[in-house]
Amino acid sequence: MSDTDEAQGPVGFKSNEVFAKMAGNLKANPALLKTVNGTFLFHVTGGPEKAKVAWVVDAKAGANAVGSVSVANDPAGAKADCEITISDADLLALATGKLNAMSAYMSGKLKVKGKSTLAQKLGELLKKAPEPKSKL
Incomplete structure (x- = not known):
C-alpha cells in the first residue's frame, strides 16, 4: 500500500481530515453538487x-455525477474551475472557523485562481450534512 490513500491522503x-469531511458530505448529501457545481484543485503547502x-x-453537477475528493497525482494536468493555494495549518484553521477566509485572502495566506465566486461556495462542502427529517 502506498503512503497516500483517497480517504486519508498523504x-x-x-x-487530511478536511478533505475526508468534504468527501463524506458529498456522499451524504448529493444535492451539494447542484449547490457548488464546480471543481477545485487545492495546492496544500507546509506539510x-x-x-x-x-x-x-x-x-x-451533471448526469450521473457523484462527486469525488482525491489526491491529484498530476496537478499540472488536473483541470479545475478554481485553484486554491493554502498551507496545511491554515486550511485546517479555515475549516474549523479559527481563520476567516477574507482575512486569509487579504493577508496572502489563501490564494485563488480561476472562478473566485466558486471559492465562496467552499463553505458548503464543509458544513455538517443535514439530519434526515423525521416523518412522524
Missing part, C-alpha cells in the same frame, strides 16, 4: 518536512 498532513500535496475536489 501521511502527516493535518488537512511534514515542508511537503506539498494537491487535492482535486469534484463537486460538479
